[in-house]
Amino acid sequence: MNKVQLQFIDYSSFKDINTLNNGMLKAFLRNANAHVILKKLKLLHQLSYHQNILTIFGYSREADDGDYLLVMEFANGGDLRQYLKEKHQKLTWHDKMRLAIDITNGLQCIHSHGIVHTSLHPHNVLVHNGRMVIGDLGLSKTMDASIPENIEILPYIEPNVLANPSYPRDKRSDIYSLGLLMYEISSERAPFSSFRHNFEVAKKILSGSRDKPILGTPIEYIDLYEQCWDNDPMARPTVDGVLSILGRMNLTPVYDEDFEMTTFNGNYLKGVERKDVKVKFENSISIEVHPNEANNVVSTSSKNLNSVSKKSGGGVDSGFSEEVRADGRRIANKEGKEMQIISMSPKM
Template sequence: MTEIRKDFVSKTYFELIYYSELYSSNYEEAIKLFNKLLYENSELTQEEKQSCQERTLRNVEREKELFKRGEPIKCNNCNLTRYSTRYCENCIIKYLKSFFGTWTSGSKIIDEFLRECQSNSGLPLHIMEWIPSDQLEDITPLVKGGISTVYIATWKRGAILDFNESKQEFVYSGPHKVVLKSLNSPDNPYEMIFNEAKKFVQIRSGDIVNAYGITKIKTPDDHFAIVMNYFSDGNLRDYLIKNQSALSLKDRIFAIWRISLALSNIHQQDLIHCNLHSRNILLYTNRCLLSGLGSCRPVNNESADKLYGAVPYMAPELLKYKKYSQATDIYGLGVLIWEIFAISQPFDYIPDSYQLAREIVCGLKLQMVPVIPNKIQSLINKCMDEDPLKRPTIEQVLDTIKSLYKEIYESQDLITEYENKKSYYSPSKIVVKPYTQVVHKSSIIDLNEKIL
């Protein structure tokens, strides 16, 4: 038996599954097309194709239960409605509840929070659990910030991958690397962890970073931390620098598509992300997954006392009035699309955050570099329109990007336009700069005085 090339198989899997979705809005038809393309693929071994089919089956059944797809089924165990033939989420929740008395984090507040999460979400990959510290080894600090510290570790048991209904037990992925994100607020040590962890349970999307649960890191302060996916390809900003010449037009539009889909999942929950930037997007092979959910807020809670984030991605009305909206997310998405093509960091020639904020409020725009295809330039300009009411919705952005991605497969015109422009384009300065997340501590009046 030959060894399965995990990264290559994963990349091929996502290319085929997303390509299939382009040609059918019907999920079952898209899966049939995927299976046909998988069968015809000459680059994968038979064992690798089988692993893709098993992955597809798991995802199809999980999404049936998650999105209530297909015909409803009466569960023989709990008599409630289910959609998956593989398992019933109601039964998994009941199974999780049966273990409530067998584990503890040592904190009543954390225990109650995790039990609430498990009472509302019982699908594999979307279950928040208590992960004992003895399950984690080789813990190594990665990044330290003002209110958070990020570590890398190996999770010996691994994440919940599936549920075996006949045996009434979870199937685990086995040892793999994870990220531990410790968030500490001096006023409330639990608030920031809860705010971020709740969003994972609420959104339940395959296009955002997975959160597996909460653990306690053995430090002098014994900080609690969220356990999440580890992505060896790093964040989008660093990835663009390392792969600037290797990325094709298809790669770039594919990345925009996945980022847009993740943002769509957030907006569908009546949430605003509030902190879009290229270091909050993590990569796994060819997938872009959105992180930084701790700053998410409901659409009916738009006003902010403080602005957290990177100024280059902030809309003018956000800097002036401290009011978040889904339209301010769209503005940030427009900046990201520009960055994916231009490679350079947006507005990197103005290093002072307050000076840049003043310039944006006074009408500063990103300069369209020649390498950006005309249709993408048009989309960027719409996303960054000075009037937030004139910006497209995330669904409109998705329709445009999917149409462009499909056009790449059916016509050479976009690729030819891009390659012609690319041959004459070279970013003036490609410099990896240390990233600091700007925190505006001023009041609204102070901030406006500094900007205006």
Template sequence: MVTNHGFLQRSILSSNFNNIFWNRKLFSLFNIVQDLKNLHKLGYFHKDFHSGNILQNSDAINDNLTYVSDFGLSGQSNEQKSDDKICGVLPYIAPEVLNGEPYTLSSDIYSFGVIMTELSSGKPPFHNRKHDISLVLDICNGIRPEFGKGTPEIYKKLAYRCMSAIPNQRPTASELCDILDFWNYTFEDEYQEEEKFGYKGKEIKTVFEEANEEIPKISTIYEKNPDAIYTSRLFTFNNLPKSINSSIITSYLNEDNKD
């Protein structure tokens, strides 16, 4: 029985970040995207997907299962419609949604990519900025949250795919589930020679173990802008520029196409 839940923001990102290494982060991400995959298989999107809506069970030893919660805005993907009102936590909202396009399954994937940056850095996305029209314009122009020091390149590449301004360039929840499942298994000896998604198990294990050395050095002290708001709100935006990828994201996506 699960009796001790906490929001991901508190249980990993705030109170204990420097003691949580990549194997646990990857396991948490796998749990999260598995829930998202199951939701998408039913034909529903979440529509308000952010770290404040993720719960973690820390009740049992070595059992840190993570769960997606708060489905109040969820809807069927075949009933999507355009609406001038947008609801969510601004840094997690996909740029096409900011532009007034209908919410889709891939809009949830964008939010997942933002959560990936958060687990990497230990800081909320765009914590040092006002969550206003200036940030919206930057998101439309390809600005994305920062990663923590030492974050593996393969992890950045996957997160940038999720946060692409072009929805059909994003992976599906099912694909993410397969990738993160393999990454988790690479910490076990019998998977060292197995190759999937362009990498051998031992290569993946090595880059994440090397990245573990940086985690205790990452500062989780930050000054939050008083106008950085991490609760869901209603927004209306007009005449935004067409969403584009930054040169950084484009370089990662081009590299991914070469693999």
């Protein structure tokens, strides 16, 4: 592996720092007049540069509290969910396959460096210059283990974590989330979008329910995302397996009302320990799911801070030159270059 040094950018280079939603801050880089986003991080383990991962330009240190700040590229096209809304019913299946492959390529690079994202959802998949890039890398080891109350994120958390927030998340947890992302790409809508309360969604997931396939979806694509969101982590494919299948996938036949269906009882619960499950949310709302309450559902029968490691060879193309990836000064000299900053605690 080659070591890529992160460039230090003086915090005084930033001005007009304003609070945005979700704990983010917006600022300008003085010497480049560039938009940036600041987001606090506790720890950064490692990161690599790839055309489907949000690019790092360098790091800085906040004057007030001494937090380290990670300077990253600012995605100019919003997030995946916003993109799907804007492109509703305008995307061909070749377009959708490109989205799925972009995301899987990024996740493959993340996993190849021993990183588990743990928070893969449509608001962390961003659009930049027409391609999908994965953001918020490094949050995995600092995330609160409690179940989030955001109903838009809840479906992307694997059932074992819903049943037990201390359940250790690993690469297979990311694959579960990838399956939900693939479904959202196919349907152009959020999973469990008909529900308004997180406890309802959690109960549905724990009872084995999943969204039905969308008419016109390639059968092989359905089979793949169903494998990814299998409740049994050991039954889920690896990211390499997913990428291989996507690369040789047939877009016909497609799912329609005449496609053979099979009904099963709680099949998705096979990977979850068969006992009473109680889920408690931060707002003190709790639900209970018992093994004998699994609903009948319908499914298709198809079934450290100073350096960053860069993997050499292996066919992973970052899409950026070594100079641009490693040198934050080059970025500062590009007029109007957009970036975001993520902060990390100096207690590392």
